[in-house]
Amino acid sequence: MGREEHPLVSMRAITKQFLNVAANKDISFDLFPGEICALLGENGAGKTTLMNILFGYYSCDTGDITIKGEKVDLSSPKDAISRGVGMIHQHFTLVPSQTVLENIIVGTQTGKGIFLDLKSARERLLALQKRFGLQVDPEAKVWTLSVGEQQKVEILKALYRDVDILIMDEPTAVLALSETVELFQTLKSLVQEGRSVVFISHKLHEVMAISDRIVVLRGGEVVAERKTCDTNKRELANLMVGRDILERIEKKSLKPGRPVLEIENLEALNDKKLLALKDLNLAVRENEILGLAGISGNGQRELAEVLFGMREPAGGIVKVNGMPLRAGSPTSPIKLQMGRIPEDRIETGLLMDLSVEENLILEKHNAPDFCGWGLMNFARVHQFSDELIAAYSIKTDGRDAVTKSLSGGNLQKVMLARELARKPAVVVASQPTRGLDVGAMEFIHQRLLQERERGAAILLVSEDLDEVFALSDRIAVLFEGEIMGEVAVEEASREQIGLWMSGVRQ
């Protein structure tokens, strides 16, 4: 790249093998002072592994790491932090019951001997907050903070330890739009002070917006390096997946039929026993996708759970093909031909410790096709699951492979295969592509469109506006448990939807 300055970090010929998968193959990577460098790649490309090696979390099989001109052998994150490398993982490592300040000073030398010097720690923290505009109350308990605020605490924790190389692993995955904007400002102010940031992501628009330089990983190898100003989303997408797929969604125009899913005056409480859905009314018709947009936490989870039979509504009624859904019973939506894609596929959707096959048959395991006299008919079960694995091109070692060995995209394919194999009359898909890479996302989108053509009524609950606009026939917006408005996609504008999402009604 013809830079004159010396790299802050230089990783050479890094290789890391996980039993039979090479996560990193001969990767070289440099990080220069004062830059935001994006590591772009699909899930499983090796981005996080590479950075976990730099953070001392994994050790590499072969390769050298030089930090600030000194060759290092990192055996733990502690080593890495002492050399100025900090990493913020997707899942935070904060103690919820302690205050922000307590979380930040944990493990540092604060005060003398056994006496804590909280006063000077607080002053130091406040000075850092002022310098980087990271506003969080130091005395607030962490559990009371929003996810965005918790992320700020993580960043402060790193800065408090004088970290000048900050690695952020998919930091926006958990953030709302406004919080993302704020995070980007923080990152920019960090690099202005000469610190460097590694930004791990698979979201093209974010990488374009925030980075100075982009390193693209695919299958554990570096496939390209670009200056952000010299590239564009299309090129990056090609590099990332190795083929030309910046998704183009072709949607047949279909005339919607009669309403299949009808939600009338639905009310529901959240886990804190507060009203999460207020007098909600929606109808989805045959051959139609209704996109329900909105920032998550506005009742999406509660709505999906009521529809799935996992939460009892406080009032109102849900009908599928005119038949009322029995409240709080997961068998009722199954009987009424509802395909259900829950947002937490790992907790609710799938049995991670069972085989792929055992997951595929879950809802049909006691259907007459698969059993008689209380005994499983394994010949039929094997045939059924082999067919589904082929039809959905699920990448697995076979139907007997344990489900948790699958990648995120393939897990979602298992989920989809199971639900759509029943040829459902209505599909409720909650955040179906969250956390998935471009390839898997495209597959899921195509499958949902095929269901629409087959005649299913589809309720797509999603935070991803691109997805909502690309797939939906109509768009409704959920805000604080209420429908802010509903509009046909041809008449919808992003501005309008954005306003509704932030609670502004014209």
Added chain:
Amino acid sequence: MIGLRIVKREPLPRWARVVIPIAAIVVTLILSAIPILVAGGHLWKSYFYLFYGALGTRFNLLETFVKASPLLLTGLAVAFAFRAKFWNIGAEGQLLAGALAATALGINLGGVPKPMVLPIIIIGGFLAGGIWASIPALLKTKLKVDDVVTTLLLNYVMIHIMGALLFGPLQQPGSSWPRSSAIIEAAQYPILMTRSRFHLGILIAFFAVLVVWFINSKTVFGYQNKAVGVNIRAAHFGGINTTSVMLWTALISGGLAGLAGVGELCALQYRLIMDISPGYGYSGIVIAMLGNLHPVGVLFSSLFFSVIIVGAQTMSRMTGVPTYIAEVIQGMALMVMLIFLLFREYRIKVVKKS
């Protein structure tokens, strides 16, 4: 400097599931040398008599099976419950419930046609154990009461119920001891081999291995029971009636433990006494873990346990090492097994530290 670190490993191949318990037993026996030496025993002699005492003569071998049958049944009971994550620590109480039912029936079924007596007792003992286990399952599913606590505490409730009955209505007339009258002859398990105590209950226990294996791997209920154990929320989401699965699991689990009690009563004691079980229900937990919750694994681990228990008698007589050694070896077997099970998912890596 060299350091050790525990790192996660890729899933092990199938053969490892067989090799790990065997390796654990070998390591246990090697480690057992320490207490044997401390007790002043001659090492090779002690090991020789340990195995000779359990397997060396026809009578001893058959006696090992006699000892294995209650251990096998309680082991299966615990393994079946744990598979659904119903934490049944109460096999001891369920065993006593089975023995109690067998006693009450065995004393009073004089008027029933003889061939009907044993089937009634076996079913009655099974149901008594099963119903006793269903109480905590009901509390768990309906009121979310912790099953570890309730199953454990119900053991003591059952001991005291038994005590009250043995000092009360079930006490042998004229006796001042807490023991019942003898059961009628038709209620006794037949002895299947001459010059031994090899009884019907042993066949029942072996048959139970087959039944549990069949339920686990062939039936719809086995699938549901496993799904509930892996992730009860996802099983519920998938339309499985988790309450019903939990209750049936408890009924079968408690029933198996109840059969162990029936066997001890109808084949060995013929009357109920306070110490009818030397803690078979608790050993069952260890045996289930050692057998990796698999019915065939439970079969082998119960045989291993009974070899140690029976063999320790001879070893003690011949070398002077106290029989307590059997309990030490059992405890060690569990710990070694738990450590070895850890290695299924993790391995130790040697790292050089600069």
